[in-house]
Amino acid sequence: MDPANPASFNHRTELLSTGRRYHFVDQLPTNYDPATTKTIVCIHGFPDLWYGWRYQIKPWVDLGYRVVAPDKLGYGGTEKPEDAIHYTSRRISDDIAALMDLLQISKAVIIGHDWGCFMVSRFALWHPDRLLALVLLSVPYVPPSKEYISLEQMVERFPNWGYQLHFREKSTNAEIEKHLSKFFRLIYRRRKNKNSPLRKWTLPGGLTExxxxxAILNDTGFLTQQEFDYYMSQFNENMNGPLNYYRTTHYRFQEEKDGGLMPAPRADLPVLLVVGKDDPTANQGALEVTRKLIPQVKIELIDGVGHWVMVECKDHINESIPRFLQNTLSSNVHTKL
Structure with a gap:
């Protein structure tokens, strides 16, 4: 399991009971015992892949965990339906449950980052009995809305979400594919200059500009050149699926309304939220909402770290999450921490 070599991981592609074909990495510890080994299921965000967990998989497997990291629907080697209706949180949650069924895992530790964070928080509502613990990376908990709030209304409140209006348009697929290298250099760049004109890409109309x-982006930011090349190979002419998640606002609201979801995960579920202090996604107000709705949540704020916590502070993530699990789960997993 070499982070620099994607082929060194154990890859599988299987048809799920939901009818969708998923690619995923399934890594077993040397002392694997289906009766006692705990499984960690890792759900990536945008624009990412199973590969976003490359620095976590081996350390966690070495601690005795089974680690499963799929390409989400629309990404990498997983099926890529054309229509956005296939990308709602309920359907993705059902896919996660079906993947666990395929692997004969009744309950797992579920971890998500970015869009994956939102999806796993909804998984905790749609399939509450399938979780041992919930870990949210970079994105605080957002409860189901009682009333429909359009994306336009959200951007009025939070102008830095203006890029989501852009992502919602089908024309954005070709625009990003045309500038794919520049887009990934922009997304994964090191944000040292808070006054950089590149920061305005999040504002309405800013991405096209x-x-x-x-503007010249010479380096690959948080990615090595090898990692950058791998991402380029996986996303070439393949932005419709990833961007479809931004086209599900009304679908998701209707599903959640019809499903009568609870406002928060079950009260006995261990929950950890890890946030980089330099990540604009997690403001103080959002953290307070999480604390109010999930009183048992443990929140870790990391100085000098932005959005890509699995890479920016990989050692902290690799150690902190197993420590949290060790402290909150009665487990037969022997760790080195």
């Missing part, structure tokens, strides 16, 4: 500008 940045992608079509003469």
């Amino acid at each position: 940045v992608l079509n500008s003469n």
Whole structure:
């Protein structure tokens, strides 16, 4: 399991009971025992892959956990339906449950980052009995809304979400594919200059301006050149699926309304939220909402770290999450921490 070599991981592609074919990495510890080994299921965000967990898989397997990391629907080697209705949180949650069924895992530790964070928080509502613990990376908990709030209304409240209006448009597929290298350099860049004109890509209309500008992004940011090349190979002419998640706002609201979801995960579920202090996604108000709705949550704020916590502070993530699990789960997993 070499992070620099994607082929060194154990890859599988299987048809789930939901009718969708998923690619995933399934890594077993040397002392694997289906009766006692705990499984960690890792759900990535945008724009990412199973590969987003490359620095976590081996350390956690070495601690005795089974680690499963799928490409979400629309990504990498997983099926890529054309229509956005297939990408709702209920359907993705059902896919996660079906993947666990396929692997004969009744309950697991479920971890998500970015969009994956939102999906696993909904998995905790749609399939509450399938979790041993819930770990949220970078994105605080957002409860189901009692009333429909359009994306336009959300952007009025939070202008930095303006890029989501852009992502919602089908024309964005071709625009990003045309500038794919620049887009990934922009997304994974190191944000040292808070006044950089590149920061305005999050504002309404800003992404088109940045992608079509003469702004030069020479380095690959948090990615090594090998990692960057792998991402390029996986996303070439393949942005419709990833962007479809931004086209599900009304579908998700209707599902949650019809499903009568609870406002928060079950009260006895161990929950950890890890956030980089330099990540604009997690403001103080959002953290307070999480604390109010999930009183048992443990929140870790990491100085000098932004959005890509699995890479930016990989050692902290690799050690902190198993420590949290060790402290909250009665487990037969022997760890080195």
